[in-house]
Amino acid sequence: MNTREDRVKWFMQDRFGLFIHWGLYSIPARGEWLRANEKISIEEYQPFFEEFNPVHYNPREWAKAAKAAGQQYAVLTAKHHDGFCLFDSQLTDYKATNTPAGRDLIKEYIEAFRAEGLKVGLYYSIIDWHHPDFPKYGDRYHPMRDNEEFQGEDTHFSNYVAYMHGQVKELLTNYGKIDILWFDFSYDDMTGEKWEAAKLVNMIRSMQPDVLIDNRLGGNIRLAEPEVYAGDFYSPEQIIPPGGIVNRANQPIPWEACITLNDHWGYHAKDLNYKSPKQVIRTLVECVSKGGNLLLNVGPNAKGEIPEQSLAILQVVGKWMRQNGDSIYGCTSSDLPKPEWGRYTQIGNYLYAHVYDRGIGPIYFQGLKGRIKKARLLADGSELHVETPWMAEQYSDIENGAFIDLSGAVLPDEMDTVIELELL
Ligand code: H79
The missing domain is CATH 2.60.40.1180 (Golgi alpha-mannosidase II)
Structure with a gap:
């Protein structure tokens, strides 16, 4: 029987991964939440679908940059909240295949990262602002949340759940072994069984028993409740838990802090508030010193390039990692108190x-x-x-x-x- 302890072994050994937020939102270049922040309708967002043409998309270069930085795995947005799929789903037309890109970009990512010896993860948003059966009016994050025209609209949420389960099945069927499924995210009553999470995870485990699943389907990982979808690791976002994370029996729980390099996940042309390499290195060390991982984000642009500022940081981190990686890989917290220096x-x-x-x-x-x-x-x-x-x-x-x-x-x-x- 495959236990969480078995599944997370490589993950806790590897410690450092690359998060990649990439999609249609890289064209307006105002971050991945622009539809919700600016209340942009599907129709107003459509030009980006028609224009999406990442002529410089070369995932082998992304993988080389990650590897040179000392990162051992990656997680790419197969679908973000806007519902746009980078993969060739048979369940929707809203996919890269139907844009000028004209092909399955997830397939290329997986092949490239595997070829460089990195483990591959997929981010999949359980929130979907494009699917007709995802509730709009009154949903506190939805771009159309205030539009009276949607009040009382008769959506069939079960259609969406079937769609979402079907897409997860596609992702686990068409690309070989997937190392991480990174679901994002539950909130309010949109949580747990609303997503039919137990059924979803049972399907996932029957298809790929070793895949790691994050803790955002709505369970409580500290209490392991319900165990089936409580998750394999905790996923603090833009924060490092001050004392790591333990369960009620005081045993450490695997965790991975996801952190941006500037102040956005998706490409933002005007956000130049990048962290310094020193901050990034110390953030990684802090995570490991508290028993966790760091998933460090980049947001490639509309052409498919990782911003040069991000590449420059990754390079410096990589130089440090080549000399000092022994203090990161396989390491964890010490029982000694934090030293003065x-x-x-x-x-x-x-x-x-x-x-x-x-x-x-x-x-x-x-x-x-x-x-x-x-x-x-x-x-x-x-x-x-x-x-x-x-x-x-x-x-x-x-x-x-x-x-x-x-x-x-x-x-x-x-x-x-x-x-x-x-x-x-
Ligand atoms: O995929 C990345 C984000 O898009 C997603 N999770 C990471 C990994 C995420 N970001 N924030 N959230 C989930 C929680 C919601 C935060 C919000 Fe807001 C605060 C939504 C509205 C106010 C952040 C700030 C987003 C828009 C403004």
């Missing part, structure tokens, strides 16, 4: 000290007296020495601590210098 990640006997603030003199490790077998600078493997500073016996609070001399060490970068400590 940065953070810890750990795997078995290997403790990784992420030094953000070197300070003056030797660096101090509370509680590690006599426990350090070897210390090295992770970036270049050079040895560091445990020492006892001059007159240290007169300090008041160091009985259990150890000092490491960094004076001769070249600290390779200011973003996060990692010291690998092999513990006894």
